Amino acid sequence: MKVRLLVLLFMLSLGSFAQSNKPNAAYKLVSGGDWVKAKNYYLLTLLQHDKAAQSLLKSDAELSKLSQARLNAVQASLKECKDALCLPAQLKLSDADISLVSQRLKALYKPGNALDVLVKSHLIPSGMYIMHQTQSPANLLVKAWEQDANYVNYTISVYAEGKKPNYPQIDSISFDVKKRAYYILMYDCSTEVSEGLKADALFYEPSLHAALTYLEINERRNAADYEPMATTANKTAVDRVKLIKWASYPYSHILVPGAGPEELITPLSGEGMLRCRAAARQYFAGKAPFVVVSGGAVHPFKTKFNEAAEMKKYMVEVLHLPENAVIIEPHARHTTTNIRNDARLVFRYGMPFEKPGLIVTDKYQNDFIVNMEKRCLNELKYVPYKLGKRLSDTALEFYPVITSLQIDADEPMDP
Known part of the structure; x- marks a missing residue:
């Protein structure tokens, strides 16, 4: 004994x-x-x-x-x-x-x-x-x-x-x-x-x-933009995470990668608007309780507009999504880090990490994501996601990967 x-x-x-x-x-x-x-x-x-x-x-x-x-x-x-x-x-x-x-x-x-x-x-x-x-x-x-x-x-x-x-x-x-x-x-x-x-x-x-x-x-x-996001820009959504009945949704969230405009005076590109509209349709169809809009102040050079902040504003004010359903990820500068940073938020905000997310964007960016593993390995040294089914031109299932927490310090604006 x-x-x-x-x-x-x-x-x-x-x-x-x-x-x-x-x-x-x-x-x-x-x-x-x-x-x-x-x-x-x-x-x-x-x-x-x-x-x-x-x-x-x-x-x-x-x-x-x-x-x-x-x-x-x-x-x-x-x-x-x-x-x-x-x-x-x-x-x-x-x-x-x-x-x-x-x-x-x-x-x-x-x-x-x-x-x-x-x-x-x-x-x-x-x-x-x-x-x-x-x-x-x-x-x-x-x-x-x-x-x-x-x-x-x-x-x-x-x-x-x-x-x-x-x-x-x-x-x-x-x-x-x-x-x-x-x-x-x-x-x-x-x-x-x-x-x-x-x-x-x-x-x-x-x-x-x-x-x-x-x-x-x-x-x-x-x-440092918008940090600490969990207690400021994303607080209402983060507070709501613990109230969600996750079994009611096929996806934990919808990820919308940003698209920067060409001119310094333009806050949100036309492509960004269209991606938001496609994501809003999926949200209102009950696919997920949250939409994560992802993109930093990237294009054009030294722009003062932040893609994620402008997309959230458009989704709430124009497309009428609830403010507590839209999460900003305002740091990503590339498609690789749209997904990596999203995985970090899913983990740190307490969403079910094993549940798939849904990438909603235009056909050509989803085509790129499907073939993006080599670029991820070259730039990040790992792949921050595992792909699921391609549901349509605009919708692609994915699973976050925990290695996404690793600092990428040769990108000091979005490590």
């Missing part, structure tokens, strides 16, 4: 571990009010808010030495750099810096200490590094650090050094890096970093502060 009890307790402990090793829909992201930072560089954000983890890192002699060297490099660049691109280059983390921190994190990580708690209480349940969650907790921590550090450098390279982003026509730098005035701007940014940091700043903070500064001066803080 005693042996059976021990076996039962062991099996229960395994189940508890397995459960804790998965993303948790009830987990609330720690943002500290800066959603650009949190959504792009979540580990670095957590370290800034976790005093116990900070203390552990600051007490390490090698990391303290690196922290001082990074601060010295910023201050020295203001005296020594004579061209614009020299200044942001000095704010990037070197491969040697990143490798040293990886080694120290692995050495400092101990079961039960502050880093262990951070991994198990935040990194794992957040799902933000889900593609590394088969790793040991210590290795997951290292992978998260290396991802954040490399993508801080990526942000600096695009939005300060002027290197091409993945989609240059919509996401490029806003300045001519060859003009004399650009040196003055970069000098002022480095001054902001130097003066904006505390004397005991951690080794990564100059680089992180720089990356966020460059995004801001380029007007590229799109990742």
